[in-house]
Amino acid sequence: MSTFSPAFPIPSSSSSSSSSSPRSSSSSSPRSSSSSSTFTNTSSILIIGSGVFGLGTAYALSRRDGFSGSITVVDRSNPSCPDTFFAPDAASIDTSRIVRADYADRAYASLCDEAQEVWRKQDKPSDLGAEGRYSEAGLLLVANDDGSSPAPAAAPTAGADEHKPIDKSRLTGMYYARMSWANVLSLASQDPLLAERIRELPNPEAIRAASGTGSCSGTWGYINHNSGWANAEASMAWLLDQVKQTGRVNFVPGTVVSLEHDETTVTGAKLSDGRVLSADLVMVAAGAWTGSLVDLQGQAIATGQTLGYINITEEEQDNLGKMPVILNLTTGLFIIPPVNRVLKVARHAYGYVNPIEVPVPPLPISPDSTPAATVSIPRTSYNDPKFSIPAEGAADLRVALREMVPQLQDRPFIKTRLCWYSDTRTGDFLIDYHPYWKNLFITTGDSGHAFKFMPVIGNKIVECIMGQCPQEFKGKWSWKQPDGRPLFTEDGSRGGKPGLILADELAKTEFMLDTSS
Numbered sequence: 001m002s003t004f005s006p007a008f009p010i011p012s013s014s015s016s017s018s019s020s021s022p023r024s025s026s027s028s029s030p031r032s033s034s035s036s037s038t039f040t041n042t043s044s045i046l047i048i049g050s051g052v053f054g055l056g057t058a059y060a061l062s063r064r065d066g067f068s069g070s071i072t073v074v075d076r077s078n079p080s081c082p083d084t085f086f087a088p089d090a091a092s093i094d095t096s097r098i099v100r101a102d103y104a105d106r107a108y109a110s111l112c113d114e115a116q117e118v119w120r121k122q123d124k125p126s127d128l129g130a131e132g133r134y135s136e137a138g139l140l141l142v143a144n145d146d147g148s149s150p151a152p153a154a155a156p157t158a159g160a161d162e163h164k165p166i167d168k169s170r171l172t173g174m175y176y177a178r179m180s181w182a183n184v185l186s187l188a189s190q191d192p193l194l195a196e197r198i199r200e201l202p203n204p205e206a207i208r209a210a211s212g213t214g215s216c217s218g219t220w221g222y223i224n225h226n227s228g229w230a231n232a233e234a235s236m237a238w239l240l241d242q243v244k245q246t247g248r249v250n251f252v253p254g255t256v257v258s259l260e261h262d263e264t265t266v267t268g269a270k271l272s273d274g275r276v277l278s279a280d281l282v283m284v285a286a287g288a289w290t291g292s293l294v295d296l297q298g299q300a301i302a303t304g305q306t307l308g309y310i311n312i313t314e315e316e317q318d319n320l321g322k323m324p325v326i327l328n329l330t331t332g333l334f335i336i337p338p339v340n341r342v343l344k345v346a347r348h349a350y351g352y353v354n355p356i357e358v359p360v361p362p363l364p365i366s367p368d369s370t371p372a373a374t375v376s377i378p379r380t381s382y383n384d385p386k387f388s389i390p391a392e393g394a395a396d397l398r399v400a401l402r403e404m405v406p407q408l409q410d411r412p413f414i415k416t417r418l419c420w421y422s423d424t425r426t427g428d429f430l431i432d433y434h435p436y437w438k439n440l441f442i443t444t445g446d447s448g449h450a451f452k453f454m455p456v457i458g459n460k461i462v463e464c465i466m467g468q469c470p471q472e473f474k475g476k477w478s479w480k481q482p483d484g485r486p487l488f489t490e491d492g493s494r495g496g497k498p499g500l501i502l503a504d505e506l507a508k509t510e511f512m513l514d515t516s517s
Contacts, residue, residue, distance in 0.1 A: 142218025172491025298482020332495025
């Protein structure tokens with residue numbers, strides 16, 4: 001048997017030394033965010049969730065020099081395929097996800113640029129990007145100029161300070177697109193190959209020529225042939241295999257219903273069958289389901305995003321298979337090139353919330369606070385086979401088809417679904433120790449854009465666990481002080497309407513169907 005070599009770059013043991021931080025003696029006083037912890041190389045860790053954050057952390061920790069502690073990953077698995085260890089309605093289980101370094105925020109642009117070095121490896125079948133897992137089809141990034149966006153000169157220029165804070169609350173789709181263009185230009189100044197593969201598209205005519213479909217969405221944009229998309233489910237299966245090869249991780253299929261704790265400290269997790277798993281450190285990486293276990297009021301909220309799939313002909317596959325990913329940052333609508341005669345259309349929006357009274361309240365914000373009774377929890381076709389997206393979302397997907405692939409605008413959907421995000425106000429991830437509960441680490445807040453960082457995010461999370469959050473993400477990934485406002489992601493990339501409640505939109509859909517019959 002050949003010697004296993006890590007597929008991701010692994011930091012040296014110099015970054016894995018443990019450190020400690022003072023904790024408040026009062027349960028009602030938070031400690032500082034992003035501080036180091038008492039986690040050591042001999043500690044045991046329980047990871048709840050096997051998505052990008054959970055599996056990525058398990059892999060990075062299992063390969064970390066000197067770490068000898070136990071690693072356990074618990075998650076729901078598909079009952080019909082228990083060996084896959086993935087719940088079929090998880091956000092990271094899908095046909096495709098966009099992989100782009102095209103960000104208004106320089107830190108995320110640089111982080112994805114780093115991740116893409118791994119995505120592009122395709123020489124061996126065991127490489128992440130091989131066997132169709134990654135396709136660099138290009139990204140056509142556009143926006144609509146409605147007259148409310150700042151002038152282009154307001155966007156950062158290439159070479160701007162990558163650590164300079166961004167006031168994301170003022171971003172529009174057009175402003176985001178122009179800032180993203182500036183950041184891509186900055187990356188291209190250090191990469192001659194990238195410089196040859198990007199092009200500004202200053203008007204609708206240029207956008208139409210670059211679309212590959214003869215259509216136009218947006219009034220200004222650019223194309224980046226260094227971006228593309230990944231087969232999400234196949235990539236997650238690849239990552240799971242890498243983790244299993246380490247022989248270091250114990251996998252436990254099961255549904256976590258609550259966290260075990262004493263007066264100040266989280267000690268483990270209780271499963272639906274009554275089993276209790278204990279560990280020195282509990283990491284909750286349950287994506288949009290995190291709010292059912294930990295009160296995230298003011299931090300993150302589960303939102304459902306509309307996806308639709310349509311069948312196309314072999315001739316259409318031959319033509320459209322060459323198109324780039326098309327993403328309109330003003331509307332949030334996007335289309336990913338089809339594979340196996342199936343095309344996916346989606347909306348990156350404010351999304352639907354699904355507030356319900358939970359049977360088991362989540363862990364309260366602090367030991368002396370009242371736990372939340374109502375939480376936005378994903379509703380999917382996995383637990384409701386007859387579930388279909390609301391008419392409001394389906395209509396918007398039709399808009400995307402009409403603008404981006406007009407010849408398919410009336411093609412019936414063969415399937416629709418909601419992809420559930422864990423959204424934060426700024427679109428930044430939440431990767432931090434809980435400010436009140438000891439031995440509890442939270443990794444959530446994917447905000448619909450975490451998957452692309454799969455090759456590198458696990459190492460970054462481990463650095464945060466060790467109290468060494470990367471400088472460029474300090475503050476961004478920390479637990480925030482809630483301000484009482486309704487939580488919507490305002491980073492310039494969302495379309496649709498904020499505040500839509502899933503039950504209300506489904507009721508409207510039902511009424512429309514009843515009155516039209």
